[in-house]
Amino acid sequence: MFIHYLTIAWRNLLRHKANSVINITGLAIGIAACLLIFRVVRFELGHDTFHKNYKQLYRVVKHDAYPDGLVYEEGMPGPVTAAMRVDFPQISAISEVFSSYGSQITIPSGTQAPKKFTESSGVLFIDTSFFHMFTTKWLSGNASVLAQPGKVVLDKEHAERYFGQWQEATGKTITMDNQIPLMVAGVIENQPLSTDIPLSVLVSFSTLPPYGNRYNYTQRWQHSTSNHQIFVLLPSAVTPASINKQFTSFTRKYYDEEVAAKKTFFLQPLKDLHFDTRFGNMGDHTTSRTTLLTLALIGGFVVMMAAINFINLCTAQAATRAKEIGVRKVLGGRRQQIIFQVLSETAIVVSLALLLASGIAFVAKPSLSLLSSVPAAVALFSKDAFLFLLATGVAVTLLAGLYPAFILSGFAPVEALKNKIYQKGGARISLRRVLVVTQFAISQVLIIGTIIAVKQMNYIRQADLGFNKDAILLLDNITDSTSLPKVATLQQQLQQVSGVKAVSFCSDPPSSSNDWSSNFYFNHAAKDESFDIFLKIADTAYFNTYGLQLIAGRSFTASDTTREVVVNEMLCNKLGIREAKDILGKDIRLGGKWYPITGVVKDFKASSLREEVRPIALFSRKEFYGTIGVKLSGAGLSTSLAAIKEIWERTYPDYVYNPSFLDEKIANFYQQETQLAVLYKLFAGIAIFISCLGVYGLISFLAIQKTKEVGIRKTLGASAASIVVLFSREFTLLVVAAFVIATPIGWWLMSHWLQGFVYRIPMEITIFLLAIAISLLIAWITVSYKAIKASLANPVKSLQNN
């Protein structure tokens, strides 16, 4: 019996080739998209779940109350660890880690030039208790080797990168940041890729304090950096709430009352580390659960659209299959048998689609790392992916197959044989309309999303940042005591390179992810201001290099130390000073000293456009110039770049040359948004394609169904154009109905998304008009071919057939 069904199903597929192609391609593309989304969602959701104590692990975080809201921070002051070990005896283990991003690792290689590597992440100062809390596998050595200073443990990947084979690594010496000699004391297995605590180069924590200045690690309670994080393992009897409560007395004990009132320490579960966007982590990104949910929904919608095509085409085709069903029933086929038959046919189509989908997903997989944070090394197919495909297959088969199966098997045999089913299609056609409207609505929501996301990203790219980000090359500057004297010569040499317009030494460019801020006093007040000021430390060439505009006063005088300060408009606003010139000559206290304000610079965007402009102070101080900005003219770029590299490497022979362009760095602020915009485009494309397939299938069916009507109309003198209108009118109405549904949903979703940007495009009516125009155009194009063909057919022929 089953073989028989397979045979007839296969022949049906071949017979209705167009239908089969529509069904299989549509489904396959939908499922492929879904499979890739599944990979992304699984990857994101799986972060750090491999740690055996996953549910018992917490990170200590804090927020500080400011007049304009809470500021969340994952970084902890240096002395907290020791204090907690004393004050919280009920916590089973406490571990502190200190990350060093962009550290340089140098491997001596005998007589040859040493090998140099820059590690963007995964370099941690780490204590031994970490390994009792988190899951790692030791290939060589054990946690106790990190008890002494000067020891380092590598993961297998880095051990192999540095020494060829990991077995060679133990006992060798490496140098960190050209300063710290470290002996390799152990090797651990590579951590899974889905972790926010990447472990690559693990330096014993006791190595850190002597180099505290270099890494900004202090034992001051007032000072914290996000690089220093503390994790705790709670025994099952201890609740995080009880610890949070005890933190109140903890802060009171170590801070004076006023500070303690504003400061709240609390525990963040490890399971939130990847999803709580209020905090950063040591991996390369956080992902909000909402984003994942949106992705999953989009995937679900796309598959639903493909299933809708299936239902529409099957029920439309039902009329032409009526005779077969009639015969089967007359010959004794029971309803269940017919249902089973239709479902097995669906299953075959779905299986073919699954196969094709796996192929498409496999081909598309390499592009996935461009669109998401999933590393290329994450495999597409695994046990869970197969289970997912199987589940999708079963779900789609039932979703797409059950309704047609009930329709087909419900035919009364006598009427089916007489082909009276055509006339009785009224109710079903309205269901088909509902389904088509659903499809159009989904694609219109995605079209609206795409238009808005693309517009917003363009807006950001072209937004006036208040400074010039183009053609600026950023280089590292080395600021240790032996390198500092070289700065003057380096600046001179760089300026002489042809194509270089200006060279500025600074802490960071006007727009960066750097968040250096401080409390400050203004105009000899006894009390500091209620908000922090952000610091940009730079030489006088900074203004010219980045095109900052002074709107009052003058720049600070050139100096290697701090003598004068320039502030921005926002600081004046926040201090309630209306005219910028009124602030000139007033004093500002940063750190322990008062400095005169000599100028006011026009506001510029110091961070991403998601955030407000900040109050900023600019001043000079040579030791903090970690960055060199080189403004290029653009002509003879490659020779300029080569010359700059040569000069830099000659000046700093022990360091790795890491050039970057400012505009690219700024674009990186919006990496997730850019990816989202691309994703929207992609899925809108897929959705449009699938709904086009569906519309094409339906119009083909409608053309057959209306053959007689068209024949009669033409006999009575209807023009070809009026026939085309007859066909298009229906679909136009459906598109408009879908628009009515899609607009509020699209508006709601996208205004929500735009909330994330302080600088955003307005929600204009033209966006929505554009969306419906696109939908109508696509629907008309899809319909027109069949409609024109039907309108040109000879009426004599179409009438004869009936």
Added chain:
Amino acid sequence: MIKITDLEKVYRTEEVETVALNKLSFEVKHGEFVAVMGPSGCGKSTLLNILGLLDDPDAGSFLFNDIEVAHFNERKRADLRKHNIGFVFQSFNLIDELTVFENAELPLIYTGVKAAERKKRVEEVLEKVQIMHRRNHYPQQLSGGQQQRVAVARAVVNKPKLILADEPTGNLDSSNGNEVMQLLTELNEQGTTIIMVTHSEHDARYSHRIIRMLDGQTVTENIMI
């Protein structure tokens, strides 16, 4: 074999009520060959549908082998139908996606006959209607007469006690039509009861008895000699 008494069937739409069968009664014995004749709209097809258990009457009694079947549900009707009744239609009603062999095999699949037995029996009937040489062709590759012979083969493959034929020669030329009538006669001579709806006096002459209908009632019954 068949006894119907006061059978009634009325088709209703919102505005019109059409009486298709009006207290119709007659009897058909085992081994009979009965022709039902009458003008379009006299209720012949409705009668055949009810006799074939494809439709149910609104009132009256329908005894099939002395069992009252007028009130059977769809499932019981399907069971009774597949074991006892074979159908031959004017428009053949072969499934286009199945070969000659597979079309003839279909009733056996629904009655759950094993594959080896199916092969034997299908080959037997295809020999009988002389279409064996076309067993792997599809219906649209055959002439009308050949298609109807396949339909007859399909109707008899299950060895039904009753064959219902709805204008079996209606779409055929006279020589093909005669061949099909010859086939039905042979089957009847081997013991199968046949009820045939026809417009053709010529075909009706192959039968033992002609029931003439008008407006849902029998008008006359002619016994053929």
